[in-house]
Amino acid sequence: MEDKEKKSQEDMVKEAVEEAKKEAEASKDEAEEAKTEEVSEEQEAGTEDQTEEKASKKFFGKKDKKDKKDEKIEELTDRLTRQMAEFDNFRKRTEKEKSQMYEVGAKDIIEKILPVVDNFERGLDAVPEEKKEDPFIQGMEKVYKQFMTVLESVEVKPIEALGNQFDPNFHNAVMHVEDENFGENEVAEEFQKGYMYRDSVVRHSMVKVAN
Incomplete structure (x- = not known):
């Protein structure tokens, strides 16, 4: 009877020891799993920081250094702007010179016509009062008036x-x-x-x- 009781107590001790071992191993596994999760989170956080840092460097690096294509566009735009300004100045200068040449030519022709006008006026002023009703004299007066109207129409x-x-x-x-x-x-x-x-x-x- 005593042997049976002794044996029963030993079995209980063994079972208690086994359960304690199991609990200890379970606690150990949980601790390792928690540690693994923590390391994994830290690695993920570090990876995200590195990714953000790389993206930031990449973004600001592009901003600081202009693309060759953009530099070429700016160069061509500046050249085009300068050429347009030069062409506009040339056009204005040409129009001014052309206007001056036209005015000089017109004045030269008018200056040659004026003596004819003077002779008309001298001839009409020399006509006696009693002959002013003569058809020929009246015709000459009409020609003179027409002449002056034409000069006036061209701003003379x-x-x-x-x-x-x-x-x-x-x-x-x-x-x-x-x-x-x-x-x-x-x-x-x-x-x-x-x-x-x-x-x-x-x-x-x-x-x-x-x-």
Whole structure:
């Protein structure tokens, strides 16, 4: 009976020891598993940090250093802008020169026509009053008026002189007279009519200036 009880106690001890071993191994496995998970999380975190760092370096590296393609585009854009500016200046300069050449040529032709106008005016002024109704004289007056209308249509106009203040920009004084009937520096008589083409003088008025 005692042997049986002894044997039963030994079995209980063995079972208790086995259970303790199992529990110890289970605790050990859990600890190792927890440690493995912690290491894995740290590795993942480190990998993410490295990835972010690489991406950051890659991004900022591209920003700091321009792409060759972008540099070429900037160079071509700058060259095109300069060429367009040069062409615009050339176009404006050409138009100005062309306008000046046209004006010089027009003034030269007008200057050659003016003596014909002078002869018309002298001839009509010399006609006696009693002959002004003559058909020939009236025809000449009509031709003269038509001539002046054509000149006016191309922006040729006579310079106002008689009774105005003398202006060297428009008048050429060939005589001077003291006369109380005129104001100071007033044009008293016009010997030859002056003309302008647009805003420039083709021929100055030849005048006599009073006082």
